[in-house]
Amino acid sequence: MSHTHQVLEGVYPILATPFTSSGEVDEASLRELVRFQLAAKVNGIALFGNASEMYTLLDKEREMIASVVMEEINGQVPVVFGSGHTGLEGAVQLSKWAQKAGADALMVLPPYMVKPDGKRMVEYFGAIAKAVDIPIMLQDAPIASGISIPVPVMVNLAKEYENIVYAKVEAPPTTVKITEVIEQSEGRLAVFGGLNGNYYYEELCRGIVGTMPACEFPDVCVKIFQLFRSGERDAARRLFYQYLPFIRIGTIPGYAMAVHKEILKEGGVIESAYVRNPNAPIDETLRREALDTLLDLDPLVLNWKK
Structure with missing residues (x-):
């Protein structure tokens, strides 16, 4: 591969976009959220994914978020920018901008309208690959986008473009498709898991190089990854199963973003759990249910401001 680039592996949480209670981007909370990820020893950070509510952001907000995050990270870990769009021209423009703004790699959804x-x-995908010279991750997230990328399409893209080197497989059953991508691409595509880590342990067993979950439990994901990589599979599996009810409640359709943010707010990482339309805020019952899944656990998020 002639592209010399950072090899991505490990835990790359999708950074939420904190808003004030009146719905503006909250810069102070954004900085704190980045510090929280770095304190959890994440391997990298991803911006402008579905869990960032990227589809609600204005261009000027995107620019502000990118510059604030890059300043906070200050080269400590690689950063992946989501640059998918509803059309080819928009995706090419966003991807070029992301590279200029300092992205180490791009995570790209197919057109989703x-x-x-x-x-x-x-x-x-070909137009994007030609427009940038940083690595590209094909994001196969049909639950979020309504579009599934067929495995043969992924494989052909990886053969044709030397900077298409990653796939984020979130199409259920993720485990089966992950194996298909790894085998059929003959090692050309390194695979990340997503879907908030719902099948994280099983995906590790099937050969993913990392995961890109939501960002309120980075320390847990890092610990599972480290245990697994050091050969302590049983410990990794046990820890994953302890957190599975919590991970699962972070994927409730329509309310998932609010769940992530309520947990971050509970721990004092962000000020407000405001989510933008079309996401719905959660009520007290759902908030309680989410917190109940953590009752016997000790994630960093709940100890952040103690």
């Missing part, structure tokens, strides 16, 4: 056929999908 009009459902593309195979030819359109290949043209879209």
